[in-house]
Amino acid sequence: MPQYSTPFVPRPRALPPAGPSRRGLLRAAFGAAALAPLAACSVPGARVHVPTGQAEIARAVSGFWAGRKRSGKLDFVNYTQYIDVDPADQSRHPTLAAFTRESGIEVTYSELIDDSASWFGKIQPEFASGQGIGYDLMVVGGDSYLTKYIQLGYLAPLDHSRLPHFARYGGAAFKNSSFDPGNVYTVPWQSGMTGIGYDPAQVGRKITSWQDLLDPRLRGRVGMWNDAVQMGNVALLAVGVDPETSTPADWRKAAAWLRRQRDAGMVRSYSTATYQSSLQRGDLAASLVYSGDVFQANQSGSKLEFVIPDEGGLLWTDNLCIPSTAAHPVDALTYMDYAYRPEVAARISETVQFVCPVPDAQRIVARDAAAATGRRRSVLDALSTSPLVFPTTSDEAKLRHLRVLDEEEEKQWNALFEPIYQA
Structure with a gap:
C-alpha cells in the first residue's frame, strides 16, 4: 500500500484558486453551454466503426494493447482543483507522489481543461491529423463530447484484465453507464x-x-x-x-x-x-x-x-480515459487502476469532496477522522458520514443517468x- 508522508489537512477555503475549479465550472457551463458548439457546427473527422459485442470488443482491446509495455512516464491532464493537494505546496499532490514511489512512473500533471467544448476544440485537430495530443490520460465529462470521442475513434479501449481494483472496488452505480456500456473506454474519476x-x-x-x-x-x-x-x-x-x-x-x-x-x-x-x-x-x-x-x-x-x-x-460522472494516440498508455492504465484503491480514492475525496466512485473509501475517511483532531476531524467526520459524498444503497437505487x-x-x-x- 502507498504511504503518504504529508498528513491531509483540508485546503483552506480562503485560498484563491489557481483557476476555475471543476465545481464552479459545472455550475457555470455543464450542459447547454457545452452542447451548443457541438450542435451548431459539424465536427471534422470521419466516424469509425465502434466495436459492439463481447467478441468484437475483445479483438479491439487485444489489437490496441498487444506488445505495449510500461515506459515509466505518464502525462495526465485534468480540471483545476480536482485532485488531492499538499496544503503546504498547492502544486504537490501526495497520491501522485506515492504512485511514483511505488510504480517508478514519473507523472507530469497538468490542469488545463476548462470545459468539454473548449478542450475538444483544442485537441481535435491533433487527433484528426493522427498526431499525439501530448497526454496519456485525461478527464472527460459524461456528455455528448465523450460520445463524439468514441465515435471518432479518439479513445483507447480499456484492457480490464489490468484493472482489478476497478473490478473489485468500483461502485455498481458507476459501472455500465449509458454513455459507455461496459466501461469499454472510461472509468469514473469523480461523480455527483x-x-x-x-x-x-x-x-x-x-x-x-x-x-x-x-x-x-x-x-x-x-x-x-x-x-x-x-x-x-x-x-x-x-x-x-x-x-x-x-x-x-x-x-x-x-x-x-x-x-x-x-x-x-x-x-x-x-x-x-x-x-x-x-x-x-x-x-x-x-x-x-x-x-x-x-x-x-x-x-x-x-x-x-x-x-x-x-x-x-x-447521477453524472467525470471520467478517466486514454487517448488512442497516447505515447504511454500502459502507464495510464496502471494509474487508472491505482486510483481505485480505497486508500487512494479516500485521499482524493478528502480534498475534492465530490461523490466518490469507490464506496470502500468511506471506511478510510472514517479512520482518518478518528485519528484527527480539531477542524480536520470535524470535516472528515462530516465527509465520512455524508450521503452527498457516499450515497446510500437506497439513494443509488433512485439515481438515473443523463x-x-x-x-x-x-x-x-x-x-x-x-x-x-x-x-
Whole structure:
C-alpha cells in the first residue's frame, strides 16, 4: 500500500484558486453551454466503426494493447482543483507522489481543461491529423463530447484484465453507464448527483418529490437552471420517465411540465451560477442543486437539506480515459487502476469532496477522522458520514443517468428546453 508522508489537512477555503475549479465550472457551463458548439457546427473527422459485442470488443482491446509495455512516464491532464493537494505546496499532490514511489512512473500533471467544448476544440485537430495530443490520460465529462470521442475513434479501449481494483472496488452505480456500456473506454474519476436542495426553515416541511417545486406556497422562491441538459433530464424524471430511454414525445411532455412551473410564477431565477449563494442567503427556499454544493454550503454554516426525489435524481460522472494516440498508455492504465484503491480514492475525496466512485473509501475517511483532531476531524467526520459524498444503497437505487443525445437529437432537445429559461 502507498504511504503518504504529508498528513491531509483540508485546503483552506480562503485560498484563491489557481483557476476555475471543476465545481464552479459545472455550475457555470455543464450542459447547454457545452452542447451548443457541438450542435451548431459539424465536427471534422470521419466516424469509425465502434466495436459492439463481447467478441468484437475483445479483438479491439487485444489489437490496441498487444506488445505495449510500461515506459515509466505518464502525462495526465485534468480540471483545476480536482485532485488531492499538499496544503503546504498547492502544486504537490501526495497520491501522485506515492504512485511514483511505488510504480517508478514519473507523472507530469497538468490542469488545463476548462470545459468539454473548449478542450475538444483544442485537441481535435491533433487527433484528426493522427498526431499525439501530448497526454496519456485525461478527464472527460459524461456528455455528448465523450460520445463524439468514441465515435471518432479518439479513445483507447480499456484492457480490464489490468484493472482489478476497478473490478473489485468500483461502485455498481458507476459501472455500465449509458454513455459507455461496459466501461469499454472510461472509468469514473469523480461523480455527483443532481437533486433538490432546500432550506427546511423556509419550506416548513420535508421535500420528497419534483412535484414539490410546483407547490404554490413556494411561488417565486424556487431556483432552476439555465441549462437545457440538466433541466430536460430532471423534468423527464418529474413526469415519470427514465431519461436514458426517453423519446421525443417524452421530451415534449417534460418541456410542458417546465413551462407549467414557469407560467405559474414558481421560479425566481434560472441560473447555474448563483443558486448556491441564493439558497444560503434565503432568497430561494428550494432549488435544483448539485449535491456537492449543499455539502460545502453546510460546511460553511448553512443548514440546507439535499434530497433525491422519489421519482429519481441524476447521477453524472467525470471520467478517466486514454487517448488512442497516447505515447504511454500502459502507464495510464496502471494509474487508472491505482486510483481505485480505497486508500487512494479516500485521499482524493478528502480534498475534492465530490461523490466518490469507490464506496470502500468511506471506511478510510472514517479512520482518518478518528485519528484527527480539531477542524480536520470535524470535516472528515462530516465527509465520512455524508450521503452527498457516499450515497446510500437506497439513494443509488433512485439515481438515473443523463440521456445520451446524437447531434440531430440535440437540436430537437435544445429547441424544446432552451426557450423555457430564455423567455
